[in-house]
Amino acid sequence: MLAVASVLLLSACGSPATHNSADVAFAQGMVPHHEQALEMTELVASRTENAHVIDLAARISKAQKPEIDRMNGWLKDWGAPVKAESHSSHGHSDTHGMVDLGNLAELDGTEFDRQWLSLMIQHHRGAVEMARKHLAAGTDPETRKLAQDVITLQEKEISEMESLLPQG
Numbered sequence: 001m002l003a004v005a006s007v008l009l010l011s012a013c014g015s016p017a018t019h020n021s022a023d024v025a026f027a028q029g030m031v032p033h034h035e036q037a038l039e040m041t042e043l044v045a046s047r048t049e050n051a052h053v054i055d056l057a058a059r060i061s062k063a064q065k066p067e068i069d070r071m072n073g074w075l076k077d078w079g080a081p082v083k084a085e086s087h088s089s090h091g092h093s094d095t096h097g098m099v100d101l102g103n104l105a106e107l108d109g110t111e112f113d114r115q116w117l118s119l120m121i122q123h124h125r126g127a128v129e130m131a132r133k134h135l136a137a138g139t140d141p142e143t144r145k146l147a148q149d150v151i152t153l154q155e156k157e158i159s160e161m162e163s164l165l166p167q168g
Contacts, residue, residue, distance in 0.1 A: 022137035027071040097126020124154040
């Protein structure tokens with residue numbers, strides 16, 4: 001009943017809400033997820049000379065920095081906390097598709113490439129899963145478009161990374 005009254009009130013004000021709690025949760029989860037990807041891309045320049053890995057890391061960084069800014073802007077516009085609060089009382093421990101970087105920062109050369117690509121594949125799969133869940137529940141058109149873009153781009157990058165993964 002309160003939700004209906006809120007929607008009617010917002011509609012009467014001329015600015016209907018297009019987002020729901022799934023949109024907020026997606027942005028709050030994807031921001032730290034993208035931030036971890038940026039943390040991973042920052043390691044590349046000093047750890048490898050593999051031109052393919054260097055190029056891929058640069059493209060990931062270039063794509064995800066503006067997305068972080070967009071999502072933080074949405075959260076601000078929606079009056080939602082930019083950093084999601086962790087509530088163990090919700091009965092789930094959603095890690096937002098994060099990966100354990102382990103000793104990645106200590107590796108270099110081919111060992112670094114193998115570990116970085118393996119972790120980034122896992123990381124991207126987490127993002128794709130988050131985006132798919134969002135598409136099933138989110139209502140905001142811009143947030144849904146970003147989720148679809150994440151799926152499209154990151155699935156393409158997963159295939160690319162799988163082809164770059166050193167064997168052995």
